[in-house]
Amino acid sequence: MDNNLLSRIGTFFNLVGCGLLILFVGSVFARELSILYLLLTAAALFLGFVFHRAAPRPEPTRFSGIRNARQRSRQRREEKQNKKTQDK
DSSP states (O other): OOHHHHHHHHHHHHHHHHHHHHHHHHHHHTTOOOHHHHHHHHHHHHHHHHHHHHSOOOOOOTTHHHHHHHHHHHHHHHHHHHHHHHHO
16 A cells, blocks of 8 residues: 555545544533443554554755755865865
8 A cells, every 4th residue: 555545544544533522522511421432542543653654764855955055065065175185
């Protein structure tokens, strides 16, 4: 299965788990405790965690321009140092 799809399924189960948790808390406030909501919450959050962790983290794209600029400047400095050592 596609890793991106597994991550999305994990996110879906996490959202469902959060919704079920809200229903459980509502049942507590209504003084009609429903353990089924708690069990379904735990199962959904567990599945969400497992599926979300199965997918590898994507490459970070934020600040890629800055990262590339740093790498280019580092390469230029190394080239200058290599050129100086070769000239001697």
